[in-house]
Amino acid sequence: MKSSLFEFYSPLKIVSGRGALENTGFELEQQGCSRPMLLSEPGIVSAGLVKKFKSAFRDGRFELAAEYYDIPQDSALDVVNKIAALFREKSCDSLIALGGGSVIDTAKGVNILLSEGAEDIASLMGAELLKKPMKPLIAIPTTAGTGSEATLVAVIADRERQIKMPFTSYRLIPDVAILDPRMTMSLPPPLTAITGMDALTHAIEAYTCLQKNPVSDAFAFQAVKMISQALPQIVSDGENEVLRMTMANAALMAGIAFSNSMVGIVHSMGHATGSVAGVPHGLAMSILLPYGMEYNFDFSKEHYAELLLPLGGAERYAATPPEERAGEAIAVVYELRQTLHNKTGMVLNLKDAGVAEAQLAEIAKKSLNDGSLIFNPREAHEAAILNLLRQAW
């Protein structure tokens, strides 16, 4: 029997825990930088997080050379162009991305422009095409969900051409991720719930999709365990710093896992649901995850059975006969969603998330062309996806 080839790459330095923010200046210095540009978005500014960051950052080493806080919900090309111009104008030498997935993805987009010097970054769309070294990038996530601080993916929207451009390259992985509880402490329970479910989906799909490998499995398995334990508690105990850090670390680990193993049908449907009906990504993941797991059941049974241990805990695992463990793992996911619904009001179906029944066909069609689908263990045709979406509606 031949062994399977796999690749794993994660050059990320992780600085995690209370006081991590204060290390930002030192980390920039380690990268040989002294003129950083800070990127964030209006919601982060109004939540006071930029202010908190700045007060931790001022340690006498150097000042911010430029700041940009107008990043929209979806990372957009026109904004990326504007930031790159400002970066050059102010002779910056590095980027600090303070925010959620959109801010970090924007920073990655800016980095592509700055490093590759391409006139049209659409020409670099695809996988493993970026060849030139990037500017040092420090990511400071303010949610525990997307894992963008650890991944090789960036999605930039071109609003003029009405397309979303995905870029995948090992060069896009940030240099340093700084996880500090002060950055996620104020996240409200509903947002904590859906971003946490996003991270759980990353971990579960990473553990079960076709690019899985023993190293990504280790990250995914541990992330599932940490999220399953912390998420139901944190939504009613948001000030708990230990739980906040558990979620932040788990989201990062799930990010490392899926950056190396990719994701499957839940993400294919989730991306399309966001694009057609504007459903936030984390919410789409929360709704679609168990349906995607059921769809893959016969193809991923063994992996789901293994996941019952981190999902349900040792006692439940031991009390469940081996042949029932896979199904039980899916039952735990349903229970977790119900708990989050009860505690935060998180919606459980696409209808309540604002998706019209008439939109389901378009979502199914779009899901088919999502790049994640190739990594799904089971082939999915349009009719099968539509059927799943109807169940989730």
Place this chain on the structure above:
Amino acid sequence: MKGFYLDTIFFFLGRGLQYLSRYDPVVRREIAAWPEGFTFSFYVSPKGPALHMLKENKRLRFKGLDWHDSDLIIFFKHQEAAFQVFSMQLPFYTAYARHLASVKGDPGNAMIIYRLFNRLQTLMLPRFIARRILKTVSPLAKKDWLLRLGLYFSGLLFG
């Protein structure tokens, strides 16, 4: 030898796709999303061979085995990777998951190409071989058997 094999199989695949884009409603529906003049290629790094296709008059045209820049390119990292895929030893999705192949261009278009080749291989290959390289092999309908005969007796050679 492997280079010669890839040249040959690319020729048959190119002609086969050209044929299906004329007669198979499934393939015609898939390529309808592409604008006229859309091009795609398979390319085996670092020096070829390549398979170059063009959409023209609502159909696909096999443009030959020479390298051309295209709207969508699926690269194989080396000849061995392409050989394993096109000698039906390794499913394309596995090669992609193992980073033996990558994509330049919109991954959405790559997914269309993935389905086109799945369709071609379903029609072209005996079921016991197709099952080794495709996630699922749908049973052939009556019309599909006619397409298969067309492929064998005309399509794969003349397009």
